[in-house]
Amino acid sequence: MTDAAPATTWITLGRLDAIPVGRARYVEAAGRPLCVVRTSETEAIVFDDACPHAGSSLSGGHVEDGCLICPLHQWPFRVADGVCADAAGIHVRQYVSRVRDGLVELADPGPR
Numbered sequence: 001m002t003d004a005a006p007a008t009t010w011i012t013l014g015r016l017d018a019i020p021v022g023r024a025r026y027v028e029a030a031g032r033p034l035c036v037v038r039t040s041e042t043e044a045i046v047f048d049d050a051c052p053h054a055g056s057s058l059s060g061g062h063v064e065d066g067c068l069i070c071p072l073h074q075w076p077f078r079v080a081d082g083v084c085a086d087a088a089g090i091h092v093r094q095y096v097s098r099v100r101d102g103l104v105e106l107a108d109p110g111p112r
């Protein structure tokens with residue numbers, strides 16, 4: 001028996017430079033609709049694509065003042081943690097991700 005944590009499996013979502021800074025793209029991976037948000041020249045964050053307000057696709061939104069703005073009713077979700085800046089009890093799920101060699105990668109979240 002070992003105490004070593006299982007190795008993380010990384011799922012490639014696409015090229016970072018295919019997304020303009022401050023914009024988002026829809027990706028389906030691990031059986032889920034996801035929203036990849038490019039937050040800077042070198043970073044991206046991955047959220048569930050469905051807005052917790054009324055289910056709009058967040059990948060149609062944009063980043064403004066550190067928040068991903070939902071395209072339907074403009075609720076702001078902080079890119080740092082997915083919490084709605086206007087309603088702290090509401091948040092969108094954020095996934096573990098990284099950028100490596102110009103590719104956005106998702107840590108396999110396992111079964112839904």
Ligand code: FES
Pocket residue numbers: 051052053054055056070071072073074075
């Ligand atoms: S559906 Fe996103 S703010 Fe209403």
